[in-house]
Amino acid sequence: MRCPTMLGLLLAGGVLLGGCGANDLVVKRQSETEARVEHLFQVLGGVEGRLGELAGRLASLEQREAARDAELRALREAGPSQQPRIQADGAAVVPRVELVNPEPAVKPRDGGPPPAYLKAFGLYSANSFAAAIPAFEQFIQESPASEFVPNAWYWIGECHYSSSDIPKALVAFRKVVDGWPRHPKAADALLKIGYSHVAAKRFEDARSAFEHVIRSYPGSPAASKARERMMAADFPAK
Numbered sequence: 001m002r003c004p005t006m007l008g009l010l011l012a013g014g015v016l017l018g019g020c021g022a023n024d025l026v027v028k029r030q031s032e033t034e035a036r037v038e039h040l041f042q043v044l045g046g047v048e049g050r051l052g053e054l055a056g057r058l059a060s061l062e063q064r065e066a067a068r069d070a071e072l073r074a075l076r077e078a079g080p081s082q083q084p085r086i087q088a089d090g091a092a093v094v095p096r097v098e099l100v101n102p103e104p105a106v107k108p109r110d111g112g113p114p115p116a117y118l119k120a121f122g123l124y125s126a127n128s129f130a131a132a133i134p135a136f137e138q139f140i141q142e143s144p145a146s147e148f149v150p151n152a153w154y155w156i157g158e159c160h161y162s163s164s165d166i167p168k169a170l171v172a173f174r175k176v177v178d179g180w181p182r183h184p185k186a187a188d189a190l191l192k193i194g195y196s197h198v199a200a201k202r203f204e205d206a207r208s209a210f211e212h213v214i215r216s217y218p219g220s221p222a223a224s225k226a227r228e229r230m231m232a233a234d235f236p237a238k
Helices: 002-079 113-127 129-142 149-164 166-179 186-199 203-216 222-231
Strands: none
Touching: 002 113, 002 149, 113 129, 113 149, 129 149, 149 166, 149 186, 166 186, 186 203, 186 222, 203 222
C-alpha cells in the first residue's frame, strides 16, 4: 500500500524540479530575447544616424543652391552700377550677395550607441560575461552622461545574474531602478530583481519586487512576466 504513495511523492517531486528547470529556461530565453531586441535597436539607431547625416548634407546643399539663386536674381535685377566689374587682367568681379536669414542646416542625429558600449554588448552577446562587465564599467566611467549608461548597468546585472553572482546582480539592477525609474530598462531591471530573489530562495522579497513591477509599470511586458512568475507552481502562495 505504501508503493503508490511513494510513487506519487516521486512524481510530484519530479514535476516540481521540472517546473524550476523550466522557469530557469524561461528566464534564460527572456534574457537572450532582450539581447537580440537591443541589438536590433542598435542597428536601427545606426541607420537613423546615417539618415540624419545625409539629411544634414542635403540641407546644406539646398542652402548653398538658394544662395546662388539669390545672387543670380540680384544681378539680373541690379542696375548698370551693380554689373560685374572688369579687373585689369580681364577677370570679372561678381558682387557677393549674402542671405540675410539663411536656413539652419539640419543637425545630424546621434549615430547610435558609442563604440565602447557596442564592444561591451558584443562581449555579453558572446556570453563572455567576465570580459563584458569591466567593458561596461569602463564605458560608464568614460561616458557618465551617455543615454546608454542605464542600459550598461542593466547588462552588467544580466552578466552577474548569468554568472550566478546574485548579490552583484541585485546591486546593478537596483542602480537602474533607483537612478532611472522612467527609463525603458527600469521595469525589466525591477523584474530581474524579483528573479534574483527567487534564485536566492527569498520568495517574499521576490513577491515584493514583482508586485512593485505590476504597480509601477502596469501593462508592460515586465508586469505580465511578474504575474506569470508568481503564478508558477514552484512559487509559494501567500
